[in-house]
Amino acid sequence: MASTLGELTVRSGRVKRAKRLATRSFREESGEFLAEGPQAVREALVEGLARDVFATPEAYERHNDLPPLDTGDAEWHLVDEEILTHIADAVHPQGIVARCVQVRHELDVVLAYAPQLIVVCADIRDPGNAGSVIRAADATGADAVIFTGDSVDPWNPKAVRASVGSLFHVPVVIERDILTALAAANAAGLQVLAADGAGDVGLFDAKLDVPTAWLMGNEAWGLPEETRALADSVVSIPIYGRAESLNLATAATLCLYTSAQAQR
Amino acid sequence: MASTLGELTVRSGRVKRAKRLATRSFREESGEFLAEGPQAVREALVEGLARDVFATPEAYERHNDLPPLDTGDAEWHLVDEEILTHIADAVHPQGIVARCVQVRHELDVVLAYAPQLIVVCADIRDPGNAGSVIRAADATGADAVIFTGDSVDPWNPKAVRASVGSLFHVPVVIERDILTALAAANAAGLQVLAADGAGDVGLFDAKLDVPTAWLMGNEAWGLPEETRALADSVVSIPIYGRAESLNLATAATLCLYTSAQAQR
Numbered sequence: 200m201a202s203t204l205g206e207l208t209v210r211s212g213r214v215k216r217a218k219r220l221a222t223r224s225f226r227e228e229s230g231e232f233l234a235e236g237p238q239a240v241r242e243a244l245v246e247g248l249a250r251d252v253f254a255t256p257e258a259y260e261r262h263n264d265l266p267p268l269d270t271g272d273a274e275w276h277l278v279d280e281e282i283l284t285h286i287a288d289a290v291h292p293q294g295i296v297a298r299c300v301q302v303r304h305e306l307d308v309v310l311a312y313a314p315q316l317i318v319v320c321a322d323i324r325d326p327g328n329a330g331s332v333i334r335a336a337d338a339t340g341a342d343a344v345i346f347t348g349d350s351v352d353p354w355n356p357k358a359v360r361a362s363v364g365s366l367f368h369v370p371v372v373i374e375r376d377i378l379t380a381l382a383a384a385n386a387a388g389l390q391v392l393a394a395d396g397a398g399d400v401g402l403f404d405a406k407l408d409v410p411t412a413w414l415m416g417n418e419a420w421g422l423p424e425e426t427r428a429l430a431d432s433v434v435s436i437p438i439y440g441r442a443e444s445l446n447l448a449t450a451a452t453l454c455l456y457t458s459a460q461a462q463r
Numbered sequence: 464m465a466s467t468l469g470e471l472t473v474r475s476g477r478v479k480r481a482k483r484l485a486t487r488s489f490r491e492e493s494g495e496f497l498a499e500g501p502q503a504v505r506e507a508l509v510e511g512l513a514r515d516v517f518a519t520p521e522a523y524e525r526h527n528d529l530p531p532l533d534t535g536d537a538e539w540h541l542v543d544e545e546i547l548t549h550i551a552d553a554v555h556p557q558g559i560v561a562r563c564v565q566v567r568h569e570l571d572v573v574l575a576y577a578p579q580l581i582v583v584c585a586d587i588r589d590p591g592n593a594g595s596v597i598r599a600a601d602a603t604g605a606d607a608v609i610f611t612g613d614s615v616d617p618w619n620p621k622a623v624r625a626s627v628g629s630l631f632h633v634p635v636v637i638e639r640d641i642l643t644a645l646a647a648a649n650a651a652g653l654q655v656l657a658a659d660g661a662g663d664v665g666l667f668d669a670k671l672d673v674p675t676a677w678l679m680g681n682e683a684w685g686l687p688e689e690t691r692a693l694a695d696s697v698v699s700i701p702i703y704g705r706a707e708s709l710n711l712a713t714a715a716t717l718c719l720y721t722s723a724q725a726q727r
Contacts, residue, residue, distance in 0.1 A: 336704070338700075338702050365704075365705070365706050440600070440632060441632040442598055442601035446627075449599070449712070
């Protein structure tokens with residue numbers, strides 16, 4: 200809608216507000232987050248979620264597929280490199296960041312629409328993994344990603360970057376209580392499969408042609424016994440060589456693709 | 464064999480030699496590399512590849528599954544935190560690093576043993592991806608990973624870390640000329656499948672129950688036309704949702720697992 204050039208400083212209210220989105224507490228309080236780089240900002244604009252867009256004139260010129268300054272609901276601010284770096288979490292935000300509103304989905308609403316494939320993250324701590332799981336969910340056409348327990352904030356800047364735009368495509372739900380999440384998934388007719396290195400069933404032998412919720416545990420300690428006990432099966436990805444394990448995001452991608460294939 | 468405590472300084476020859484392994488040119492010249500952290504050092508010791516092990520007394524105590532100081536071929540050096548940080552590439556090497564010799568496999572030797580599944584990396588640039596591809600090859604029991612063109616050095620410290628020990632399990636070959644690598648793979652009876660977002664065949668429809676070389680291209684530009692033309696098929700991983708793509712390591716893992724399953 201509007202654009203400003205050279206009016207903002209690091210002390211301006213808008214700049215301060217964007218910068219505060221680096222902290223989880225302010226993201227939760229405000230219900231906002233920061234999208235960094237041309238791809239994420241473009242997605243945010245397409246989805247109508249961007250409120251303030253900060254770009255250097257050079258970046259604005261370079262990414263000539265960005266919408267014109269005078270269109271859309273977002274307010275554009277042409278700023279210098281110093282302000283941009285001050286706001287951004289990324290070392291190289293490619294000259295553009297946007298303050299965006301979060302779309303927080305509700306568990307019961309997501310489950311009301313007969314989902315076929317969802318992911319439940321239990322205590323996932325690494326933001327890169329969170330973003331990569333969202334990207335994998337998007338690639339496989341999954342219906343939602345649910346973050347439970349003390350999982351990392353999926354609107355963390357590193358998670359947003361790792362999702363490579365998929366955070367704007369896949370419904371994300373925050374439900375602290377894992378018992379609530381799994382009971383609701385079960386009640387909605389989804390089988391719950393826990394992904395764990397020490398599973399009873401191999402991934403390629405599991406029954407996957409039914410609606411499924413994949414339960415992924417913490418990077419270091421996996422799933423506690425009481426959480427595993429809530430799953431219908433514990434499924435492991437076979438290791439044919441001598442590798443100790445796969446990383447969480449890779450494991451999630453394999454589980455989701457194998458499910459998506461079986462369901463088709 | 465031997466151990467020293469407190470004798471080394473940042474100016475000692477051994478310390479300097481280990482530190483120089485941060486540069487590719489010295490890794491290539493010396494045929495050595497640096498393993499960082501207790502897991503990698505343990506693998507290096509098991510495989511008989513460690514020459515100098517540098518550990519803080521605290522780290523040595525903490526990782527009590529390390530072999531006793533007076534056994535093995537490696538020379539142990541108990542050093543202070545300052546020297547360890549000076550040598551290491553990682554911010555947190557967990558108090559232990561080792562100077563190790565590279566095992567460089569030859570293309571013709573690897574191909575002489577009727578391999579069923581190999582990966583050919585063409586101009587892969589990110590060390591994390593290189594290590595993750597090696598890890599995926601290990602998990603799927605693949606026979607070798609071949610780095611061609613201007614690919615990153617698989618003995619780069621970040622690649623070693625990302626392989627999570629798998630660099631010690633899977634034969635790694637450096638063959639600059641991609642034409643040579645693909646012609647040799649073909650002559651050894653392997654079909655060459657190029658993984659590419661714009662493929663002619665979907666991964667789950669491809670014929671995979673025969674010996675296969677997976678060809679993976681650069682992170683940014685994929686495979687140049689003349690390289691794609693050398694493949695028997697160009698295969699793409701179906702995207703069911705709105706994700707733009709998968710990252711290279713994830714794509715490689717999916718291709719390798721789908722092949723390994725089909726071959727069993």
